[in-house]
Amino acid sequence: MPHRIKAQRGVKSRKAMRTSKKTVKAVKNVKPGTGRILHSKHAVHAVKKSKPAQNPVVKSEPEVVRRTIKKGVLQSVRGMRDILPHDFRYWRWFKDTARTIAEQYGYQEIDVPIVEDVSLFRRSIGDVTDVVQKEMYEFTDAGGDRIALRPEATAGIVRAYIEHGMLNLPQPLKLFTMGPMFRYDRPQSGRYRQFYQFNVEVLGSEASVIDAEVIVLAYTILKELGIETTVHINSLGSSESRIQYKKILQAYLKSRKNELCDDCQERFLKNILRVLDCKNEHCQQLIADAPELVDSLDDESRKHFVSVLEHLDEVDIPYVLNPRIVRGLDYYNRTAFEFFSADQENGRQSAFGGGGRYDSLVEQLGGRSTPACGFALGIDRVISAIREQKIEPPTQPAPAVYLAQIGDQARKRALQLFERLRKAGVPISGNLAKDGLRQQLELADKKGARFAVIVGQKELIDGTVLIRDMESGMQETVDFKKIEKELEKRLKI
């Protein structure tokens, strides 16, 4: 209801708006010291005459800061970084591409809070995982609640699914989201404390084709960005068969426990499956003959897994059966997969992301039993691969017209003209803060403008502007009223 809003903003009625243009245009201004509302011309006058106000003395409290200060300037918190305008083209490209393709596949965008109750993550990710035990940003808020910055997105989405009764929507529900995640880990290349993920979740279907579909989706997005990936895939089986396998593995390794590396001794107790992807050579030797997870799969899971692979074969997605893919979060079952760069599969932080099934998570968090499947892509890692491979994002065309002005009077007119041209759809840029024409033309050139519109004292008096062709240097005087038409004519060529 835009009309109503307008009417409430100090304008008596729509009729008044039409009859009294000046009133509508007038910016509300308060004359210093009076509290009276003045309209434009009067206000300018009042401001000109008024005495400079005395600045209240602001005493700043000395801040207790341990962080390095360089000439009084703080640096960003460790593991956090700025994404500068110069780099934004990569981010925009990723986000646009991911969003477009996800929507084409019928996925809907959702945003969930960055903070959630700590217990949500404890119950979903798993109480004994490193992510929860060591890497979560936790704090108590002013109301005494234990809050955590989300270390991943799935838990929040599942919470929202349950909370809003989304099981009443047509199933499966196909969702995606992107945003920052937080983990307190030691920063390293490809690893930040605030990092960005693109997440996809499908809730309410057990079908193997869904597993394949999300893999295809991730693969397609990466491919569209120019990145070739290989999918490493495995099946963890049902929760029961997984527990069963853990016991088998435990029994197998028990006698050799002392030979394992220190980390694996730890893993043996905490998460024995992790021993499978230890990089230590000796551990690998020990594991080489160990019973495999695939052999412990229950019949249903095996059937499901085979079916997923068949679907992938059907669409020619390159995959590698990798029994070492076990995933770090507790909620996964059956299909688990990770995406690796096709050329350098052994790089340390080389996984772009991964995912799998989490058929019991919804129920575990208090919802009705709902099978689900999803994945996360690390946007930071995808972008660093794009840069490493020297892939250039599509460039946005530079504004074709640059607006230059000479003198104070012209500047006032230029501000108005800028808005007029913007509204008319003319791709325009300018820098009203600059004075010299020389500098402005220099900028126009740097920005790659095809035309410069020049307004000066002379043009102001004549009611004209100059249109300069930046390539040929030809200039033409055109009527102030016909600028849009003249520019449109020239830009269409």
Add this chain to the structure above:
RNA sequence: GUGGCCAUAGUUUAAUGGUAGAACAGCGGGUUGUGGUCUCGCUAGCGAGGGUUCAAUUCCCUCUGGCCACCCCA
């Protein structure tokens, strides 16, 4: 959390136990209102703290941050 390497202008860098040059970028000029080349000028730096020394950007220690590997994961 463990181990290793590193830290000079906004960026990339040079040299030095006696407080620092350069390139690019930025800003401003090269006659009053005309760019792309050229030319001149200006701005700007030893991450922080402590120690050794007559003197430290340079040597030592601590902190902070970055990078790399482990761990973990995205």
